[in-house]
Amino acid sequence: MKWAGSKENRGLALTLALTLGLSAIAAGCGNNNNGAATSTSGASPSANEELTQQSPASEGPKTKIAFWSHQSNLKDKMTELIDEYNRTNTDGIEIDLNVVADKYNDVLSLAFSTGEGPDIFTITGPSSTRKMVDNKWGQPLNDFITDEFKARFLDGVWVENNNVIGGQIYTLTDSASTMRLLYNKSLFAEAGLDPEKPPTTFAELRDYAKKIKEASGGKAAGFGLPMADGYNIDVAMLNTLGYSAIGLNRGFDHAQGKFDFAPYKPLLELFSGMQQDGSMLEGALLVSADQGRAKFAEGSIGMFGGASWDPGIYAGMDIGFDVGVAEFPTIDGTAKGKSSIQTGSGYMMSATAKDKEKTWKAMEFIFSTGFMGELVKQAGGISLLKDIAGNPAYQSDLKLLDQFQINDDETVWPPFPPGLKLQGDAMQAVFIQVINGQRKVDDALADLTKRYNEAFDQAIAEGSYTRESYTIPGFNPLG
Incomplete structure (x- = not known):
């Protein structure tokens, strides 16, 4: 695997960029619906050649494969393609799709803990993979994956402690994700700001947010940070500014092989400062990520964190202004680390699937060019399949x-x-507490450092992994 900081691999970003080009994400991680689980219903057949040219389905009873996804923005397209597959496949398989739009990971965990887990399900990141493996809910896939199947993926997608645990592949990674700062050019202009010059420093970000709020007469938030879930804390802080402005991977210092949250102080001071200025989104503790997107689309937020799956979500919204897209600012305009390309989401087979051979057949269909390619075309982003x-x-x-x-x-x-067994609140919750003035920044960061290192030490003592596997002497976040 090519890592930041290793001499022989410093060209990864360029290599991926050249290899992927203008490809698209096979499965965006965002939501745009607020409903509960929904299942497939009769949709019109797909026009996709690779699906319609299949032979008629075999007669007789079919094996039902339960497939759960959090990708609500792709529900209609997935339903259409799966209905076509169910009608035409000769494998005796019927895929039953459930799209869970709210609290997906909680609903999934509850289903498995009560013995009602699906046969195939989407994974939202490495921590989800680890949780499924630790609970023995995930099925190792090495015995199913052929060399030919594996060769369809771009180099560097199989990562130990990411989608591979103990040498076993558990999650079939579908996409890479990038993140950007989105901003409303009309609100910039109204505030006397140049719409073509987004903020490049923390001081500018705070100043711009304040000016946007004041120029709108309080009708628009300068910066939108929904806090009803941890999603936007990840997108706007940990997975963006944390890497580029702070130079850390969610508080973990790879050079030292331990956690250190102290460097996040300027970042938390930035957001708590915007909160004190009154330029942050009001009532944010009750606003979800989807609701935040809707508020941005309606023009009531000046700046908002976005990910590479968001263009597909915003495509279904009526936006009456020009949207700017920029890199997130840094403390003083100088990056301390490279921004992160994330590759941890994907699809997993359940260890409890009754017919694993047919479940694998269904997974092969999900990763077929005809299925994934159509999702790519609709959702946009960065595909990790060479043929897409x-x-x-x-x-x-x-x-x-x-x-x-x-x-x-x-x-x-x-x-x-x-998969750390953390005692107390996770980093996202603590960041929210600091931003809202409930905790002092120094005390909060020291407490996070202590508790995360204790959880890390416990995982090492229990044999979950070794410190050496996460330690890279001389690691350079800018390498």
């Missing part, structure tokens, strides 16, 4: 998507230690 990445037939023309493509200032970071 760069394929003109599956390139999306989604607005804003080009500006989320991988650049030279981004790289794949070494993995964060997943």
Whole structure:
């Protein structure tokens, strides 16, 4: 695997950029619906050639394969393609799709703990993979994956402690993700700011947010940070500014092989300062990520964190202003680390699937060019499948998507230690507490450092992994 900081691998971002080109994400991680679980219903057949040219389905009873996804923005397209597969496949398989739009990980865990887990399900990141493996809910896939199947993926996607645990592949990674700062050019202009010059420093970000709030007469938030879930804390702080402005992977210092949250002080002071200025989104503790996107789309937020799956979500919204897309600012305009290219989401087979051979057949369909390619075309982003990445037939023309493509200032970071048995609040909750004035920044960061290192030490003592596997002497976040 090519990591930031290793001499032989410093060209990863450029290599991925050249390899992936203007390809698209096979499965965006965002939501745009607020409903509960929904299942497939009769949709019109797909026009996709690779699906319609299949032979008629075999007669007789079919094996039902339960497939759960959090990708609500892709529900209609997935339903259409799965209905086509169910009608035409000769494998005796019927896939039953459930799209869980709210609290997906909680609902999934509850289903498995009560013996009602699906056969195939989407994974939202490395921590989810580790949780599924630790609970023995995930099925190792090495015995199913052929060399031919594995060769379809781009180099560098199989990462120990990410989608691979103990040498076993558990999650089939579908996409890479990048993140950007989105901003409302109309609100910039109204505030006397140059719409073509987004903030590049923390001081500018705070100043711009204050001016936007004041110029709108209080009607628009300068910066939108929904806090009803940890999603936007990740997108706007940990997974963006944490890497580029602070130079750490979610508090983990790979050079030392331990956690250190103290460097996040300027970042928390920035956001708590904007909160004190009154320029942050009001009532944010009750606002979810989807609701935040809707508020940005309606023009009531000046600046908002976005990910490479968001162009597909915003495509279904009526936005009456020009959207700017920029890199997130740094403390003084100088980066301390490269931005992160994330590759931890994907698909997993359940260890409790009754017919694993047919479940694998269903997974092969999900990763077929005809299925993934169509999702790519709709959702946009960065595909990790060679036969889709760069394929003109599956390139999306989604607005804003080009500006989320991988650049030279981004790289794949070494993995964060997943599955930690943390005592007390996680980093996202603590960050929210500091921003809202409930905790002092120094005390909060010292407490996070102590508790995360205790959890890391416990995982090592229990044999979950070794410190050496996460330690890279001389690690250079800018390498």
